[in-house]
Structures are given as C-alpha cells and as structure tokens.
Amino acid sequence: MKMIVVFEKSPRLRHIGHLDLMRAMQRAMRRSGLPLRYSQGFNPHILLSFAAPLSVGMPGQREIMEVPIEGTMTEAAFSAMLSPALPPDLPLLSCRAVPDEHPAPMALLAAATYEARFQDVPSGLGDAVERYLNQPEIPALRKTKSGEKPCDLKPMIYGLTLTGDTLRMTLALCEAATCKPDLLLDSLFSFAGTARPRALITRTALWGQEGGCFKPLEAL
Amino acid sequence: MNDAEKARLEELLEKVQKPAQYIGGEMNAVQKPWDSVKTHFAFCFPDTYEIAMSHLGMKILYHLINGKEDAACERVCMPCADMADLMRKENVPLFSLESRAALNHFEIIGFTLQYEMSFTNILEMLDLGRVPVLAADRTEGDPIVVAGGPCAFNPEPLTPFIDAFMIGDGEDVMHELVDCIRDGREAGKPRLDILRALAGLEGVYVPCLYEATYHEDGTLASFSPTDPAAPAVVKKRVVKDLSAAIYPDSIPVPYTEIVHDRMVLEIMRGCTRGCRFCQAGVLYRPVRERSMERLLELADKLQKSTGYEEMSLSSLSSGDYSCLPELIRALMDQYKDKRVSVSLPSMRIDNIVKQSLEETQKVKKSGLTLAPEAGTQRLRDVINKGVTENDLIRAVTDAFECGWSSVKLYFMMGLPTETDEDLQGIGRLAKKVVDAYYALPKEKRAKGVRVTCSASVFVPKPFTPFQWAPQDTIEQVREKQAALRQYLKLKCVNFNWHESPLSMLEACICRGDRRMGRVIYEAWKLGCRLDGWSEHFRFDLWMKAFEACGLDPAFYAYRERPYDELLPWQFIDAGVSQRYLMLENERAKADKTTRDCRHGCNGCGLQSWGVCDFVEHPPLKDKEPAQAPIFD
Ligand code: SF4
Numbered sequence: 001m002k003m004i005v006v007f008e009k010s011p012r013l014r015h016i017g018h019l020d021l022m023r024a025m026q027r028a029m030r031r032s033g034l035p036l037r038y039s040q041g042f043n044p045h046i047l048l049s050f051a052a053p054l055s056v057g058m059p060g061q062r063e064i065m066e067v068p069i070e071g072t073m074t075e076a077a078f079s080a081m082l083s084p085a086l087p088p089d090l091p092l093l094s095c096r097a098v099p100d101e102h103p104a105p106m107a108l109l110a111a112a113t114y115e116a117r118f119q120d121v122p123s124g125l126g127d128a129v130e131r132y133l134n135q136p137e138i139p140a141l142r143k144t145k146s147g148e149k150p151c152d153l154k155p156m157i158y159g160l161t162l163t164g165d166t167l168r169m170t171l172a173l174c175e176a177a178t179c180k181p182d183l184l185l186d187s188l189f190s191f192a193g194t195a196r197p198r199a200l201i202t203r204t205a206l207w208g209q210e211g212g213c214f215k216p217l218e219a220l
Numbered sequence: 221m222n223d224a225e226k227a228r229l230e231e232l233l234e235k236v237q238k239p240a241q242y243i244g245g246e247m248n249a250v251q252k253p254w255d256s257v258k259t260h261f262a263f264c265f266p267d268t269y270e271i272a273m274s275h276l277g278m279k280i281l282y283h284l285i286n287g288k289e290d291a292a293c294e295r296v297c298m299p300c301a302d303m304a305d306l307m308r309k310e311n312v313p314l315f316s317l318e319s320r321a322a323l324n325h326f327e328i329i330g331f332t333l334q335y336e337m338s339f340t341n342i343l344e345m346l347d348l349g350r351v352p353v354l355a356a357d358r359t360e361g362d363p364i365v366v367a368g369g370p371c372a373f374n375p376e377p378l379t380p381f382i383d384a385f386m387i388g389d390g391e392d393v394m395h396e397l398v399d400c401i402r403d404g405r406e407a408g409k410p411r412l413d414i415l416r417a418l419a420g421l422e423g424v425y426v427p428c429l430y431e432a433t434y435h436e437d438g439t440l441a442s443f444s445p446t447d448p449a450a451p452a453v454v455k456k457r458v459v460k461d462l463s464a465a466i467y468p469d470s471i472p473v474p475y476t477e478i479v480h481d482r483m484v485l486e487i488m489r490g491c492t493r494g495c496r497f498c499q500a501g502v503l504y505r506p507v508r509e510r511s512m513e514r515l516l517e518l519a520d521k522l523q524k525s526t527g528y529e530e531m532s533l534s535s536l537s538s539g540d541y542s543c544l545p546e547l548i549r550a551l552m553d554q555y556k557d558k559r560v561s562v563s564l565p566s567m568r569i570d571n572i573v574k575q576s577l578e579e580t581q582k583v584k585k586s587g588l589t590l591a592p593e594a595g596t597q598r599l600r601d602v603i604n605k606g607v608t609e610n611d612l613i614r615a616v617t618d619a620f621e622c623g624w625s626s627v628k629l630y631f632m633m634g635l636p637t638e639t640d641e642d643l644q645g646i647g648r649l650a651k652k653v654v655d656a657y658y659a660l661p662k663e664k665r666a667k668g669v670r671v672t673c674s675a676s677v678f679v680p681k682p683f684t685p686f687q688w689a690p691q692d693t694i695e696q697v698r699e700k701q702a703a704l705r706q707y708l709k710l711k712c713v714n715f716n717w718h719e720s721p722l723s724m725l726e727a728c729i730c731r732g733d734r735r736m737g738r739v740i741y742e743a744w745k746l747g748c749r750l751d752g753w754s755e756h757f758r759f760d761l762w763m764k765a766f767e768a769c770g771l772d773p774a775f776y777a778y779r780e781r782p783y784d785e786l787l788p789w790q791f792i793d794a795g796v797s798q799r800y801l802m803l804e805n806e807r808a809k810a811d812k813t814t815r816d817c818r819h820g821c822n823g824c825g826l827q828s829w830g831v832c833d834f835v836e837h838p839p840l841k842d843k844e845p846a847q848a849p850i851f852d
Contacts, residue, residue, distance in 0.1 A: 015239040016475045024475050027527035028247070030558070044559065057234065085527070087247040198231070 002068040003078050004096045004105060006218050009060040010089040011200070018053035024090065025065065031085035034078065035070040051105035051206055051217060052112065052173060055180075060203040062093065064105050064218055072097075096218060108208040108220050111158055112173040114181040116199040121165045128192035129162050140187040153179055153187060158214070160184075167199075170207070170214075221315055221322050228310045229320070236303045238476070241269035244295075244317030246472040248525060250282070251318045252292040259291040259402045262316055262326040262349075262363075265298070266333075266341035267752065272297045273472070274480035276534060277332055277369065281390055283468035291398055294318040294326075295472075298341045299348070301750060307348055314348035323349020328401055329363045331382070333371035336729040337722065337752040342367075342381060343744040353741070355383050355428065360411050364401055364418075368393075370503055372425075373456070374682040374789035377729050377736035379427035384418045387792055388456030388503075389489075391465050393423045416449035423457035425792070426450060432734050432788075438775055440733055440786040455793045456503075458831045462489055463511040467518055470525035482530035482563075483522040485515055487547065491536035492818045492834060495593070496604045496808050497632065499681035500536055502796045505824065506832035507540075512547050519551055523560055531555075532563045540818070588619045591630040594638075595645025602637050602808045606816060609649065617656045625666040627653060633700050633717075634678040634692035636808065643700060646673065647707030654712050673708055674716040675701070677723035681730055682789045683796065685804035688781040691727045693774075694720045721759040722751075727777035728766075733788035736776070738769045797825030 009021065016024070026046045029036055038044040051064040069078075075095050083092050132138070138153040156179035159170035171179040181201050189196040208220040221229065233239040244251075254260070263282055265272030272278060272295070285293035294316035299307060307314065313322035323329060329351065331342050343353050346365070352358045355365065367378065368386035375385040386393045400421060404414035419426040429450035433441045445452055459465045467486070474481065490507035491500070519531065531551070533541075541547065551562050592612055594600045600607060616627055631646050650673050657669040677697050680689045692700070697720035708715040729736055742765035750756035766773050781787070783802055790798065800823065807814060814822060817834055821827055827835045 012243055012245045013475070015233060015243055017240070020240065020475045020477070024247070024473075027473055027529075030527035030529070031247075031524060033524075038559070087245065089245045 001072050001097055001099055002066055002102065003075070004098055004102075004218050005065050005067055005082070006093040006095065007063050007065070007086070008091050008093060009054060009063055010091075011059040011202070013089045014057055014059040017056045018050075021054070021090075022048070022050065024087065028082070028085045028087070028090070029067070032081045033085075034067075034081050035073075037068045037070055049104060049106060051109055054203060058201055058203055062205050062216075062218075063203070064206055066105055068100070094218070105206075105208075105217050105220075109206060109217060110172070110174050110209045111170055111207040111214060112203055113159070113168065113170045113205040113207070114201055115204050116167045116169070116181065116185060116201045118165050118167070118197045118199045120197050121162075122189075122192070122194045122197060125167075125192065125194075126162045129160055129167070129188070132188055132191050133157070133160060135191075138187065140183060142183060153184060157184065160188075173206075221313060221320050225312050225322075226320060229312050229315070232303065232306045232310060232312060235306060237300060240476040241297070242299070242303065242317070243475075244320075246474050247527075248470045249295075249318060249472040250286040250293070252286070254292075254319055254321065257290050257292045258406070259288075259328065259398055260321070260326045261285050261291055261293045261328045261330060261398060262296045262321075262323055263293050264296045264323075264329055264331045264342075264345055266331055266338040266345060267298050268300055268750075269297045269474075270476070270478040273474050273478045275332070275334065276484050276486060277334075277390065279468050279471045279484075280466065281330075281332075281394055283471070284391060284394055284466050285398060287466065288395070288398065290402065292318075294321065296323060296329075296345065296349070298338075298345055298750070301756060304344065304348060304749070313350050314345055324351045324363060326363050327405065328398065329365045331365070331367040331369075333367050333369035333378070335752065336371060336377075336726045337757075339371075339378060339729065339740050340744045340748045340751055342378070343741065344749045346381065353744075354380055356380070358383070358411070362411075364411070364414065366397065370500060371730070373499075373503055373792055373794060374730060374732070375425055375427065375792075376432075376734045376788040377732040377740060379734050380737035380741060383415060383426065383428070385425040385427070386457070387423045387425060387454055388794075389459040390457075391459050393421060393457045396421050397424065416447065419447070419450045422455060425454045427734075430791075434733075434735075438772075440788055443786065443788070443791055453791055453793050456795060458506070458795070458829065459489075460508070460831050462486075462508040463514040467510075467514075469518055469521035471522070473526050473528070480532070481528075482532055483519075483526055483528045484532050484534045485519055485522075486510065486534045487515060487538060487541050488535035491540070493537060493540075493606060493816050494604050494804070494814055494822070494824075496602070496685040496804055497593070497635065497678060497681070498536075499684050502683045502794055502801075504536065505795055506826050506829075507818070507834065509541060512543055512550065515547060516550055516554060520554060523555070523558060529559060530561050530563065588616070588624045588626070589628040589630065590615060592649060593630065593632050594635060594642060595631065595647070595649055596642045598811055599635060599638060599642045599645070601811045601813050603632075603635055604804075604808070604813050606813060609652070612649065613652060613656050616653050617660070620657050620660055620665050620669070623666050625657070625668055626670040626672070628672045628674065629653065631673060631675045632678045633675045633704065634697055636678075636686055636689045638700075640703065643704050644707050646675070646704060647710065650708060650713045651710055654710065657712075669712050670714070671712055672714045672716065674718075675704060676718045677720050679723050679727045679730065682787070683794050683801070685801045685808055687731065687787065687801065688783065688785075688805060690780045691724065691777045693778055694724055697723070719754065719757075722757060724773065724777050725751075725759070725762055728773050729776075731788070732776055735769065735771060739765045739771060742768050795824070795826040795829055795831075800824045 029046050037047045047068045049066050054060045075097050079095050140153045141148040142151045156172035156177050161168050206217040207214040208217045282293050296316050346353045364383050366384045367382045368390050372385045415426045418424050429447040431446045432443045435441045488509045490504040492507050593605045653671050680686045701717050743762050746761040748761050821835045826832050
C-alpha cells in the first residue's frame with residue numbers, strides 16, 4: 001500500500017531547494033523505521049514522490065508526497081512512526097492510506113493556491129486586480145527552455161483576490177499548463193504600472209479536480 | 221537579535237548565495253529556550269557552514285555542552301563573503317544558527333582552531349558579532365572568548381584576540397571551563413578574576429597573564445607568567461579512556477550538502493608511527509582506542525538518530541586499530557538491512573590488508589588514497605614514513621584486483637634534505653603504480669586506470685622533530701614544482717600542487733610568536749579573510765601587513781632555528797619532550813628510522829604521564845635514562 005502524506009515546509013526552511021528537501025525526507029524515512037520500499041537497480045533509493053516541487057524561497061503549508069510501504073499499516077501507526085523522525089520545521093499534518101493502484105498525487109494535480117504577503121501594498125492594487133481580470137485575454141511571456149514564448153494567462157487563473165496585504169492566487173499547476181506565481185505577479189504589476197513590491201509567497205494548498213470541481217489533492 | 225534585525229536578516233537571505241547555510245533548524249539541532257539556561261556558549265567554527273558541519277570536534281563538544289543542564293551550546297559559522305558584506309552594510313550582527321542570537325549575547329564564545337588560514341575569520345566573526353576584536357578592549361559585560369584545537373598548541377599568534385586557550389583533548393576541560401565561568405559570573409567576580417581562575421585549570425592558558433621579551437635579533441628572550449595564578453608550564457589535557465569519554469549519539473543533519481555529509485565514528489585517537497613531519501601524531505599522543513562494543517553501540521544509535529546512508533571511520537591511522545577487520549565485519553553485519561555504506565579514509569599503505577579491501581568493496585568503493593609522502597626510500601627514512609615501495613605496489617595491486625581503478629597518491633615537497641633525486645623518485649613511483657595496473661590480466665582489473673599525484677608544500681610545525689627546520693623559499697618551491705611537472709608527464713597520471721605562498725604564510729603563523737598577532741590583525745584590517753579559499757586569498761595584503769608591523773616573513777619561515785633558541789610554544793607541555801624531538805631530528809639527519817612505538821616504547825616523554833597503554837612493552841634497554849629513545 002502507499003500513504004498520501006500532507007506536511008508543512010515551514011517558513012524557516014523556505015530557502016531549502018527541492019533536491020535538498022527530498023534528501024531530508026529520505027533521511028527522515030530512514031530514521032522512522034517504516035517498512036519502506038526501495039527502487040531496483042545499482043543504487044537503490046527509497047521510493048518517495050512529491051506531488052509538486054516547491055521553488056527555493058517558498059514555504060508550503062500543505063505539501064503532499066506519496067510514500068509506498070511494504071505490507072499494510074494504519075494511518076495512526078504510520079504517523080506515530082514518521083512524526084518523531086521529522087525535523088520540527090517539516091511537521092506531518094495528516095496521512096491517508098490508499099492501495100497501490102491509486103493514482104499518484106502528481107498525476108491528479110490540477111492547481112495550487114499561493115498567498116503573496118506584501119511588505120507595502122501599492123495603493124489601488126485592488127482595482128488593478130479587478131481590471132486585470134476583466135481583460136478578454138491576459139498576454140504574458142513565459143520562459144521556456146527554448147526562450148520566451150507568448151501565452152495567455154487568463155485560462156490558467158482560477159482565482160485572484162486581494163485581502164488586506166495578501167494576494168491570494170489559485171493557478172493552474174499540471175503537466176498541460178502551469179502558471180507560476182512569479183509570472184502572474186510580474187504580469188499583474190506591469191499591467192498596474194507599478195514596481196513589484198517585496199512579498200513572501202507561500203504555497204497554501206494543492207488541488208485536484210473531480211466532477212469539474214476543485215478538491216484538496218490529498219482527498220482525491 | 222531584535223525584531224528589526226531579524227527582519228533585515230530575512231531580506232538579506234533573499235539576496236545572498238546559498239542562503240540555506242544560515243537557517244539552522246536541522247534535525248537533531250538542539251535549541252533550548254534562551255532563558256532556560258544560565259550559560260550560553262557560542263561554538264564558533266572559523267569557516268563556512270559546509271566545512272564547519274563536517275567537523276567532528278564540533279559535534280562532540282556541541283553534544284557535551286548541550287548535555288549540561290544549565291548550559292546551551294549554539295553554532296556560529298563564518299558567513300560567505302557576500303553575506304558578511306551585506307551584514308555589515310545592513311547592520312545585522314553575526315548570529316547563532318539555533319536562536320539567531322547575536323554573538324555578543326553569549327557568555328562564552330569558543331573557537332576551534334583547525335588550520336592557520338582560518339585565523340582572520342576569527343577576527344571577522346568577532347567583529348561581525350559586535351564583540352571587541354582585541355581581548356584588551358573587552359570589558360566586564362563582554363563575552364569571554366576561548367579557543368582550542370590543534371592550532372592552540374602554539375597559541376601565541378592569537379594571543380591578542382583570545383582570552384583563554386584550552387590545550388589538548390577538549391572533553392574534560394570543557395566541562396571545567398564552562399562551570400568555572402558560570403561560577404565566576406554568579407559570584408559577580410570581575411573579568412580578570414574569572415580569567416585568573418581559568419588559568420588555574422589544568423590545560424588552560426590565559427595569555428594576558430604572561431609576558432614575552434625579545435632579543436635584538438628578534439628571537440624570544442624570555443617568556444614567563446606575570447601573575448601567581450598562572451603556571452609556568454601549561455600541560456595538555458589527555459582523555460585517558462576513550463570508550464568512557466562522551467561521544468555524540470545524535471548529530472545535526474544538515475539540509476544542504478556539506479563536505480562530509482555522513483556519520484563519523486572516531487575509532488581511535490593518536491598515532492604511534494612517529495612520522496617526523498606530522499604534528500597531529502605528537503599532539504594527539506598517546507594512542508587510545510575506542511572499544512568495539514562502544515563503537516557498535518554508537519554506530520547503531522547514530523544511524524537511528526540521523527538516517528544517514530554513509531558512515532566513515534575516523535582516526536589518524538585507522539589501519540592500526542587493533543581489530544579493524546572484526547570491526548568492519550561487525551559494522552557491516554549491523555548495517556546489512558539498513559543500506560548504510562562504510563568507508564575507510566586515511567588508510568596507510570603498509571597495513572591495508574586485502575581482506576579489508578574486499579570488505580569495503582562490498583559496501584562502498586570510494587577512491588583509494590595513499591600517502592607515501594616522499595619519492596625515495598632515503599627520504600621516507602628521513603621523515604620516518606615506514607613504508608617501502610614494495611608495500612605500496614602490493615597495496616595498489618591488491619586494490620586494482622579488488623576493482624579499484626583510480627588511486628590518489630599524496631606527496632610532500634620541500635622536506636628536509638630533499639634533492640632532485642627525490643622528486644624524480646615521485647615520477648618513478650607513479651609510473652610503477654600505473655605499471656602495476658597493466659601487469660594484471662585484463663579480466664582481473666577494472667577499466668581505465670587513473671593515478672592522481674598531489675604534492676603539498678612541507679610546512680615545519682611546532683612539536684615535530686622538524687620544528688627547527690627552514691622551509692623552502694617560494695622560488696625554490698616553484699622550481700621544484702616545475703621539475704616535478706616534467707617528471708609526472710606520464711600516461712594516466714595527473715598532477716596537482718598547492719600554492720606555495722599559502723604554505724609560506726602557514727609556516728610563518730604556525731611557528732609565530734606573539735608579534736604575529738599584530739600581523740594577523742593588520743592583514744584583517746586590510747581586508748584579508750577566508751584565506752583558505754583561493755578566490756579570497758590575498759598574499760599581497762599579507763605581505764603589506766608584515767611590512768606594516770616591521771616583521772620579516774623569512775625570519776619565521778626560512779630560518780633554521782638553533783636548538784638553544786627559546787621557542788614561542790615551549791611553555792606548552794605536549795607530553796612529547798623537546799629533547800625527544802631533538803633526538804628525532806638528529807636521527808632524521810642521519811637517515812635513521814625510529815620504530816613504531818606500538819612495538820616498544822621509545823621514551824617520547826609521555827611514559828611518565830600514566831596515560832599511554834604502550835609503555836608496558838618494556839623498553840629494550842632499561843638502563844637508559846627515561847628520556848632517551850630506544851630504537852630498533
Ligand atoms: S610513551 Fe612510549 S609508547 Fe607511549 S607514545 Fe611515547 S614512545 Fe610511544
């Protein structure tokens with residue numbers, strides 16, 4: 001069976017990159033004494049996959065990984081073994097046992113919510129957000145391996161609201177289309193005609209889709 | 221740090237390279253609530269995080285101090301240049317990884333002195349941490365700055381900056397020092413009285429209680445205490461029973477990659493072989509082994525607490541551990557299902573048994589490193605490196621047969637009595653290693669042999685038989701390097717060498733006197749720091765600093781010192797007597813070797829300390845005075 005694990009990457013660890021985070025998780029798994037599964041091959045490593053890598057500099061409130069294990073065990077037993085093996089800044093929030101056939105979280109991923117907390121909110125930003133969303137098309141330049149490519153952000157924005165000093169963005173995140181928060185913020189502020197202020201961007205949720213509705217990824 | 225400083229730090233972290241090294245929060249890092257303890261100890265490693273976190277001594281003392289109920293130990297590392305500059309610009313003090321407390325908020329600041337080229341970092345760290353750099357400028361509220369580690373055996377160059385040095389093994393004296401400072405502060409004693417109390421602890425040297433005078437020619441004329449609290453001779457501390465000594469069973473596991481990212485088991489301390497250039501061999505005498513039982517227990521706990529996938533055995537000469545094959549077998553047994561690989565560093569070529577090679581291979585095949593140090597048997601005899609060419613060829617042949625194909629050979633250039641013949645010998649030896657590979661049938665060897673020869677520049681060190689020797693000049697070294705490059709223009713052979721200006725500076729500082737502190741201060745003022753990093757090393761500024769202080773580097777590095785000269789470190793008793801070192805130096809001049817004292821005590825001086833297990837092997841001629849070495 002496998003466990004779908006929800007954990008937090010706390011703000012203190014936001015400068016840790018994805019590969020480092022993965023290594024830290026693998027070591028935590030090894031400390032835990034859980035019946036892990038290993039890859040085949042010359043240099044076997046623990047089977048463990050993250051729903052979506054988190055960029056350097058970004059904390060994540062509800063990150064998700066999938067941990068295949070040997071045999072079966074209860075969710076409570078699993079978390080009792082893993083929790084103490086995790087560093088204090090990577091706490092386990094919940095876990096859910098699913099059969100091996102269950103699709104990988106990565107395959108179900110559709111969108112993510114991010115919150116940008118601004119140090120100084122530019123005046124009129126609320127209005128700008130509204131006008132920004134009312135455009136028939138939101139053209140932007142997306143950086144790809146083969147240079148910059150024009151694209152339309154509009155279909156990739158599922159939600160954009162400003163509350164106080166925090167801009168909440170729900171953006172497409174899947175193989176077919178991804179809009180990174182940086183791309184959106186650059187586009188938004190160039191539309192608003194103001195410099196982009198410093199902000200701490202946190203990924204707060206990962207979403208999948210069921211029957212045309214977004215559902216928390218771990219619940220799918 | 222206050223909240224404003226913390227907020228500024230967060231902004232800095234977004235601007236610097238490799239910010240992850242400044243965040244702390246690692247698994248097993250110990251973070252005690254600040255107000256829950258009386259004594260806060262900042263363990264400072266004067267180099268960057270990736271090096272600091274690879275260092276065993278820091279882990280031992282971190283564990284030891286945090287094991288004390290009323291003390292907390294937090295780690296502080298040297299920031300990289302970009303971070304240091306920004307901290308200064310934005311007025312963010314140097315801080316600890318655990319509590320992000322500014323350095324000047326600690327009661328005790330402790331530096332570990334591993335290599336001379338980290339010394340300017342000490343000044344930089346104190347200054348960034350808002351602690352007066354000069355000990356003389358510190359007042360009642362300021363932290364007490366202490367230091368220990370191998371370079372503390374000649375503490376003189378650092379005396380302007382350090383309040384107290386700990387000489388020798390740190391485990392016991394650290395307890396005493398922390399308690400002594402705590403008691404002193406609790407009793408409201410003035411700073412000087414606390415320092416005087418520290419001077420009363422065995423193995424502690426408080427430099428402000430001593431005075432040095434100099435002859436007109438610049439040599440030391442006298443050195444003595446100026447205070448009755450200070451002993452004339454400071455004796456190094458020795459932990460007698462390593463199995464009973466404290467050792468961490470859990471260590472912080474870094475998030476980012478560091479130089480040695482694995483668990484380390486110190487299996488033994490000290491070395492009996494007596495290589496004459498080797499300072500560690502003298503400083504860490506006598507040899508003490510940690511019991512296999514204890515090692516296996518620690519290995520198990522460490523694995524469980526860290527989750528590391530690799531473990532290495534550490535000591536000056538792991539091959540000498542009395543039951544190494546048994547230990548490796550037992551470790552492998554214990555780790556069989558846990559997928560932990562075991563690697564053996566610093567093996568000496570004369571005791572690599574094929575059996576251990578085969579066993580390491582089963583676990584992990586890292587590169588094979590061998591250190592013949594010199595190219596001819598004559599010079600190896602001079603330095604007492606008890607290794608023959610046959611040993612070396614046998615060892616590499618075994619290794620090639622076991623599947624190794626890349627071998628690193630370490631040599632030293634500029635050893636006393638070295639001639640061109642010895643350099644040519646390095647070339648011949650490298651060639652023979654390559655030949656040994658091709659002598660094996662194709663199906664018995666791995667593909668693609670690679671022999672890497674590294675030649676460092678010999679630096680005469682205090683407390684070695686060569687402590688009186690002159691170093692080759694930078695020009696001499698450059699000529700030798702050029703010659704060696706020719707001799708090593710061979711198929712399948714690479715050659716690496718070290719920069720000679722750095723080695724020259726090392727020679728000056730490691731055998732320096734108190735006045736060298738002025739040079740270090742001046743160099744730092746001129747902008748020197750991170751000298752161990754080639755991109756930051758500024759030889760020109762160091763030379764300016766010497767000039768500004770009216771001191772000549774040649775006086776420290778290139779001068780042969782007579783036996784009757786008072787040496788700046790002579791007041792420190794490392795157990796091995798000056799007389800023994802002299803006799804060894806004379807034997808070197810006569811190309812005579814001295815046996816490994818595992819096979820019989822040579823009377824190095826430690827025999828009267830009651831700490832050396834090998835003394836019981838009776839000296840060959842017991843009529844001789846105790847100090848006289850007895851040789852094969
Ligand atoms: S006392 Fe004797 S046996 Fe011990 S380290 Fe010295 S020479 Fe070797």
